[in-house]
Amino acid sequence: MIQAILSQMIGPVGRAILDFYFTNQTVINVIFFAWAVIMTYASMQLTKIRDHTVKMSITALENDPELSNEQLWEKFRPVWQEEIKQLNVRLVLNRWNFWVTPPTPEVLIPILRLGPDWFEAIRKGEVLRYRFLIPGKNEQLSSFK
Numbered sequence: 001m002i003q004a005i006l007s008q009m010i011g012p013v014g015r016a017i018l019d020f021y022f023t024n025q026t027v028i029n030v031i032f033f034a035w036a037v038i039m040t041y042a043s044m045q046l047t048k049i050r051d052h053t054v055k056m057s058i059t060a061l062e063n064d065p066e067l068s069n070e071q072l073w074e075k076f077r078p079v080w081q082e083e084i085k086q087l088n089v090r091l092v093l094n095r096w097n098f099w100v101t102p103p104t105p106e107v108l109i110p111i112l113r114l115g116p117d118w119f120e121a122i123r124k125g126e127v128l129r130y131r132f133l134i135p136g137k138n139e140q141l142s143s144f145k
Contacts, residue, residue, distance in 0.1 A: 042100040046092040069116035081105050
């Protein structure tokens with residue numbers, strides 16, 4: 001009886017989709033598993049870049065505390081780009097976390113929300129711990145001021 005109710009609820013399109021899935025479930029599951037592995041790898045690589053960027057940012061602030069955020073960003077960006085190339089990362093998540101993309105500076109800067117605001121948040125001791133957190137949300141990284 002419950003199966004008949006569910007069958008009526010999903011309609012003919014839903015029944016066709018379920019039939020297709022049960023007929024081809026191994027292939028569909030293998031494709032989904034491969035996608036999940038790729039996404040996990042890309043997420044780990046993005047975290048690696050992010051951690052390295054935070055460490056570099058703190059070092060840059062310690063070395064040049066008198067520079068403004070804009071000056072620091074202009075000095076930091078070329079060094080950061082070279083360091084990212086040396087990390088030899090192949091893939092990172094795209095902005096919407098649905099697929100992967102090569103880790104170019106044009107892709108990474110919006111994802112990590114890098115810029116003068118990044119340094120302002122680090123100066124205040126705020127963290128940008130989470131990938132898509134907007135700078136200035138009072139997540140503590142350290143007591144660095």
